[in-house]
Amino acid sequence: MIIIELKDLNGYYDRGKPNEWWALRNVNLQIEAGSYAAFFGASGSGKTTMLYTISGMEKPESGQVLVTGKDITNFSQKELAIYRQMTVGIVFQQFNLIPSISVLDNIALPMSFLGIPLEKRQKKAMDLLVRFGIDNLATRLPFELSGGQQQRVGIARALANDPPIVIADEPLGNLDSENANKVLDFLRDLQEKDGRTIIMVTHESWSLKDAKLIFYIKDGQIVKTEKRQGRDTPFIPPVSPNAAKQITESFKNIFENITKANKVRHEHKEDSKHKILAVIQERHRITNNEVEGLLGVSDATATRYLEELCKEEKLTREGVHGKGVFYTVKPFVRQAVAVK
Numbered sequence: 001m002i003i004i005e006l007k008d009l010n011g012y013y014d015r016g017k018p019n020e021w022w023a024l025r026n027v028n029l030q031i032e033a034g035s036y037a038a039f040f041g042a043s044g045s046g047k048t049t050m051l052y053t054i055s056g057m058e059k060p061e062s063g064q065v066l067v068t069g070k071d072i073t074n075f076s077q078k079e080l081a082i083y084r085q086m087t088v089g090i091v092f093q094q095f096n097l098i099p100s101i102s103v104l105d106n107i108a109l110p111m112s113f114l115g116i117p118l119e120k121r122q123k124k125a126m127d128l129l130v131r132f133g134i135d136n137l138a139t140r141l142p143f144e145l146s147g148g149q150q151q152r153v154g155i156a157r158a159l160a161n162d163p164p165i166v167i168a169d170e171p172l173g174n175l176d177s178e179n180a181n182k183v184l185d186f187l188r189d190l191q192e193k194d195g196r197t198i199i200m201v202t203h204e205s206w207s208l209k210d211a212k213l214i215f216y217i218k219d220g221q222i223v224k225t226e227k228r229q230g231r232d233t234p235f236i237p238p239v240s241p242n243a244a245k246q247i248t249e250s251f252k253n254i255f256e257n258i259t260k261a262n263k264v265r266h267e268h269k270e271d272s273k274h275k276i277l278a279v280i281q282e283r284h285r286i287t288n289n290e291v292e293g294l295l296g297v298s299d300a301t302a303t304r305y306l307e308e309l310c311k312e313e314k315l316t317r318e319g320v321h322g323k324g325v326f327y328t329v330k331p332f333v334r335q336a337v338a339v340k
Contacts, residue, residue, distance in 0.1 A: 001032060001033045001068075002030050002031070002032055002033070002066075002068075003031060003032065003033040003034075003067065003068055003164070003165065003197055004030070004031040004054060004065075004066070004067055004165070004197070004199075005029070005030045005031075005064075005066040006027050006028060006029050006030075006053075006054075006063065006064070006065055006066070007028055007063055007064040007066065008026055008027075008028060008062065008063040008064070009024050009026070009027040009028070009053065009060050009062075009063035009064070009065065010022070010024055010025060010026060010027075010060060010061045010062045010063055011023045011024035011046075011049055011053060011058065011060045011061055011220070012061045015061065022220055023046050023049040023220050024046050024049055024050065024053065024060065024220045025046075025219070025220040025221045026063075026221070027050070027063070027220075027221070027222055028222075029215060029222060029225070031197065031199065031213065032197075032213075033164070033197055034191065034195045034196070034197055035191070035197055035198075035212055035213055036187075036188070036191045036197075036198045036200075036210055036211050036212045036213070037197075037198065037199050037200070037211065037212070037213040037214070037215065038199070038200045038201070038202060038207075038208055038211035038213070038214050038215070039051070039199070039200070039201045039202075039215050039217050040202055040203070040205070040208060040214055040215070040216050040217065041203065041216060041217035041218055042203055042218070043203060045217045045218050045219060045220070046217055046219070046220035046221075047201040047202075047203075047217055048169055048170075048201055049220075050201070050217070051090075051167050051169050051199065051201055053065060054067075054088075054165075054167065054199065055084060055088045055090060055167055056072050056075065056080040056083050056084050056088070057084070059073060060073060067083075067087065085110065085113050085114060085161055086114070086161055086163065087163050087164060087165055088163050088165045088166075088167055089157075089158030089159055089160070089161070089163040089165070089166045089167070090158055090166075090167045090168075090169065091151070091154050091155050091158050091166065091167065091168040091169065091171045092154060092169055092171075093169055093170040093171060093173040093174060094174065095142070095147075095150040095151060095153070095154050095174070096154070097142040097150060097153060097154065097157075098142070099141065099142050099143060100141070101141075102138065102139050102140065102141060103129070103134070103137050103138055103139070103140050103141075103142065103145070103153050104122060104125050104126065104129070104138040104139065105125075106142065106153060106157055107125035107128055107129065107153065107156045107157045107160055108121040108122055108124070108125040108160065109157070109160075109298075110157060110160040110161050111124060111125075111160050111161060112297060112298055112301065114161060115268030115269065117296065118296030118297075119296075124160065125138075125156070125160065126138060128156035128159055128160070129153075129156060131156070132152045132153075132155065132156055132186065133152075134149055134152050134153065134156075137149060137153075146179075147174050147175050147176075147179060148175055148176070148178070148179030148182060148183075151171060151174075151175060151179065151183055152182075152183075152186070154171075155171075155183070155186055155187075155190075159190075163196070164196055164197060165196065165197045165199065166187070166190055166196050166197070166198050166199070167199045167200075168187060168198065168199070168200040168201065169201050170201055170202060170203070171183050171187070171200065172184070172202065172204065172207055180207070184207060184209070184210060187200065187210070188210040191210075211228070212227070212228050213225070213226070213227055213228070214226040214227075214228075269305065269308075272295050272297070272305055273305050273308065273309055275294065275295065276291055276294070276295075276305060276306065276309065276315075277309070277314060277329070279294060280315070280327070280328075280329045281329065284328060284329060285318065285326050285327065285328045285329075286306075286326065286327055287325060287326045287327070288302045288303045288306055288325050288327075289302075291305065291306060303325070306325075306327050309327070310327070313330060314329070314330055315327045315328065315329055315330065316328050316329075316330060
């Protein structure tokens with residue numbers, strides 16, 4: 001089954017300006033579900049642009065990016081956000097961990113955007129830490145970790161929402177040889193044992209040892225495609241048949257799952273807003289910090305819920321209370337609840 005197909009893809013930077021750069025040139029390729037693919041080329045060849053286009057982070061000038069047959073270049077920003085949250089897990093060269101929160105919270109954070117309850121987020125995050133042998137680091141901050149440990153946390157975070165596609169953008173760039181080999185082992189296991197589709201960008205030929213499909217890229221063009229002999233099956237029979245079945249089904253139902261997740265997230269948000277209104281009936285006012293603790297969500301999410309209730313004219317934003325912003329309930333809302 002083809003999970004990713006690029007058709008006549010062209011991408012530019014600074015289009016129409018003196019420094020215009022043609023980053024991707026008429027790219028056509030296919031990647032099968034459950035395979036291990038790599039883009040190999042020198043710095044500036046267009047490898048990272050290719051990944052960002054597949055992940056929906058950049059929009060091409062022309063052409064199609066088909067994921068299980070659907071063209072994501074036509075997606076709205078909201079649809080792209082859900083696509084990235086559910087479908088693509090990204091492992092960055094620079095780790096990109098949030099420095100002010102713990103390792104556990106860094107891994108759990110992507111799950112909060114899907115409305116997953118705090119307890120489930122923390123359990124899933126800890127399970128991932130156990131899988132990568134760093135559960136003893138759960139309460140540490142990123143700066144307290146070595147480069148190899150930070151990259152393992154980055155991989156765990158990429159898996160938080162069980163994406164069928166894992167994209168690794170030069171994942172070995174900041175690692176010594178020992179930790180680089182460990183990361184390659186992890187990526188191979190994700191493909192062979194989980195059945196996930198792995199797409200890696202690299203400029204080091206030795207790191208291609210596990211790749212089954214290699215796209216050689218130069219000046220934004222695919223100049224050669226190599227399929228490793230004897231290693232062209234979608235993926236090796238996994239250790240866990242149930243896990244493989246689940247991932248395989250997710251390939252078939254990516255966009256149905258996105259629709260379901262969006263519906264669940266909406267229902268969770270409305271339920272959360274209802275809880276806020278129920279509590280504020282008794283207190284008559286509430287702060288964003290109190291909502292954060294009440295719902296087990298981030299400060300940004302708590303504030304978003306409160307601001308939506310203000311737009312719905314159910315709450316009024318009054319002012320600052322300590323380090324938080326407090327809100328009061330509209331009189332007619334209080335009366336309506338009292339009647340009920």
